Amino acid sequence: MAQGIDPIHQFQLHDLAGPWNIAGHEISFTNSALFMGIAVGLITVILLAAAARGALVPGRLQSVGEMWYEFVHNMVQNVLGHEGKAFFPLVFTIFSFVLFANMLGMFPYFFTVTSHVVVTASLAVFVVALVVVVGIAKHGLGWFKLFVPSGVPLVILPFISLIEVISFLSRPVSLGLRLFGNMLAGHIVLKVFAGFVVLLGSMGLGGIIGSIAPLGMAVALTALEFLVAFLQAFVFAILTCVYLNDALHTHH
Amino acid sequence: MSQSTIVVAEATTEAPAEGEAPASGEAGHTTEGTAAEGGHGGFPPMDAHTFPSQIFWLVIFFGLLYLLMSKVALPKMAAVLDKRHKAIEGDLAKASALKHETEAAIQHYEKSLADARANAQGIATETRSKIADEIEAERSALEKTLSSKLAEADSRISATKAKAMQDVHEVAAETAAEIVSELTGHKVSKEHAAKAIAGLKG
């Protein structure tokens, strides 16, 4: 079958260098790793170029860099308050990495790093583990009061605590799967509609006319996917802030 | 709609065939695109044996990005923004200082304007009163001369009148003496006649 129509093929990993092994695990340099590297390089280059001139009246590139910086800065400031300053670089890194990985994925033939569940789940688990570590480092064992809300009758307290624990444990799952699912589903849908165009286009004149509708749909979906790419990066970053807020302020 | 089912079916019919593939095809996966598609676990994102590689490179690149951001890029960006912030604040402070200065100048100007106005008013009233005084003085002088002249004229008139009266008496006495002598033939002296007239007048 033509690979243009197989919507799954775009998620395929290829070894670009390797295969290398560490302790029996394969760590070959794949296209996924390549695009992670491209994202990291782009982010660094753009930010450094934006900050290089340091003009008082910013040019175009500098404006972009400053908007980007202030966007994340305001987000951290609003959710975490003043104590969140230490986490600003982390949130910025997460936001930029996810945003660039998503956006790079929108280019044809480019690989979408965030469409693999390992990547997003690793980031999510890292965030939630950080929340636990920071919470315990800051409040000691008192941080576990987060799971024991005050002012709840003793009879139902165990159930409430159980629900709180489950909701906390579901955070890394939902955080990782949301990003993964959005990127994966979006790219599959795009590919399916693009596949319709190819399929109909090969059916002669009637098919070509008929393929206008899925083509329009593919264009509209592309626009939607750009929105989703940004929105999911934003959501990932802001949820990171919200979860970190639990570690910093136990307001239950 | 039928296409999508075909697509899904195509993607999945390969799955059973490759179900056993991951175990064997570990080393030889990838390289050629379409053939590799069937080479390992049907659904790449769920293909567990790419996980170590992805996690490994994710950790490396994410850590690298974090270091680059927190140590290089963000401090630079913050410095640029801080510089702008300071410049704007400095300008604002300067502007407010200038504004204060302007306000002071305006106040000063208004004060001197009010002073000048008061001054002018004072001068005007002073001049007015001086002029009024002068006019008054002149008028009084004029009145004085006029009244003195009037008095002089009055006295002259009364003197003239008295003299005229005197003359009238003389003429009357003379005339009376004449008339008496004519009528009676008696020579009446002037003094006599005058006495008689004075007695008549009495």
Next chain:
Amino acid sequence: MDPLAAKYIGAGIACIGMGGAGIGVGHIFGNFLSGALRNPAAAGAQFTNALIGAALAEGLGIFSLVIALLLLFAA
């Protein structure tokens, strides 16, 4: 029943959950909009909360999609 058919049917049923997520996201933005029209001054500050809510609701729909994909491709 044919296991393959059962798999596809299961995947289809799992996708019903996405409809629920759609309803949820629609509710969130609909209510946000009606609130925003009543008090436009406060709307800007709450847009982030609306997005968080939408993301949380959507996440549950994505779970069912992932289940469907797992059934289709991985099981």
